Amino acid sequence: METDATAAVELRAVTKRYGSMVTALDAIDARFARATFTAVMGPSGSGKSTLLHCAAGLDRADGGEVTIDGTPLRGLSERALTRLRRSRVGFVFQAFNLIPALTAEQNVVLPLRFAGRRPEPGAVAAMLAEVGLTDRAGHRPSELSGGQQQRVAIARALVTRPAVLFADEPTGALDARSGAEVLRLLRAAVDRHRQTVVMVTHDPVAAAHADRVLFLADGRVVDDLTGPVGAEKIAVHTARLEEATR
Numbered sequence: 145m146e147t148d149a150t151a152a153v154e155l156r157a158v159t160k161r162y163g164s165m166v167t168a169l170d171a172i173d174a175r176f177a178r179a180t181f182t183a184v185m186g187p188s189g190s191g192k193s194t195l196l197h198c199a200a201g202l203d204r205a206d207g208g209e210v211t212i213d214g215t216p217l218r219g220l221s222e223r224a225l226t227r228l229r230r231s232r233v234g235f236v237f238q239a240f241n242l243i244p245a246l247t248a249e250q251n252v253v254l255p256l257r258f259a260g261r262r263p264e265p266g267a268v269a270a271m272l273a274e275v276g277l278t279d280r281a282g283h284r285p286s287e288l289s290g291g292q293q294q295r296v297a298i299a300r301a302l303v304t305r306p307a308v309l310f311a312d313e314p315t316g317a318l319d320a321r322s323g324a325e326v327l328r329l330l331r332a333a334v335d336r337h338r339q340t341v342v343m344v345t346h347d348p349v350a351a352a353h354a355d356r357v358l359f360l361a362d363g364r365v366v367d368d369l370t371g372p373v374g375a376e377k378i379a380v381h382t383a384r385l386e387e388a389t390r
């Protein structure tokens with residue numbers, strides 16, 4: 145049985161290479177405990193998205209071991225990996241990635257259908273209510289603002305109650321107010337539902353909502369601040385790292 149001592153996600157000496165020239169992840173060790181919110185930061189090209197994709201099982205590591213919710217990914221067939229991802233992992237992207245032809249409600253139901261689960265009565269409505277979109281359930285993405293679309297995407301990612309939610313620049317395309325609302329929802333997933341959030345961001349204000357900030361440079365973890373860490377301190381750290389890797 146999984147307990148709180150089991151990390152939601154663990155990476156041990158994870159390496160990912162692209163061709164013979166690029167080592168995007170260089171033997172990374174990282175552990176994301178249950179019910180924690182981690183921001184992943186670092187200069188452009190430092191490996192943040194690659195880390196997220198490998199940790200979420202969207203991409204295979206070339207070396208090392210990734211464990212999601214107690215299950216090592218190595219040795220899983222593509223089918224078993226997809227099944228694990230569908231039940232234990234949620235993903236939110238900068239560009240929302242909703243299906244344009246489907247309503248908000250239909251977008252939110254989709255992961256349950258993919259996982260072969262019949263939605264419990266009221267579950268999708270409750271999820272939409274949680275993100276404040278009850279009155280937009282029948283709207284298509286083109287009829288929603290960016291902030292509303294991202295809230296649908298969060299409802300879609302959380303509807304299966306995954307152990308871990310990965311978010312790649314979830315506030316990158318939003319104004320400050322919509323961004324703050326998205327961060328509040330991610331925080332609630334951690335505080336209220338004991339889910340684990342791992343979020344890539346360039347924004348120190350967004351990162352300040354996390355419990356911990358992991359800094360990458362050249363495919364390695366170079367700093368690990370546990371919080372609460374203020375936006376100003378994060379901004380200073382970011383500037384220093386960018387200067388050092390220029």
Ligand SMILES: Nc1ncnc2c1ncn2[C@@H]1O[C@H](COP(=O)(O)OP(=O)(O)OP(=O)(O)O)[C@@H](O)[C@H]1O
Pocket residue numbers: 162163166167168186187188189190191192193194195
């Ligand atoms: N599909 C790919 N093929 C080849 N190289 C890649 C590929 N994806 C990423 N890379 C390289 O791997 C390194 C890490 O890329 P990654 O996208 O993880 O960085 P990042 O920190 O997320 O950057 P950004 O902040 O600019 O999004 C970079 O040098 C990048 O050019």
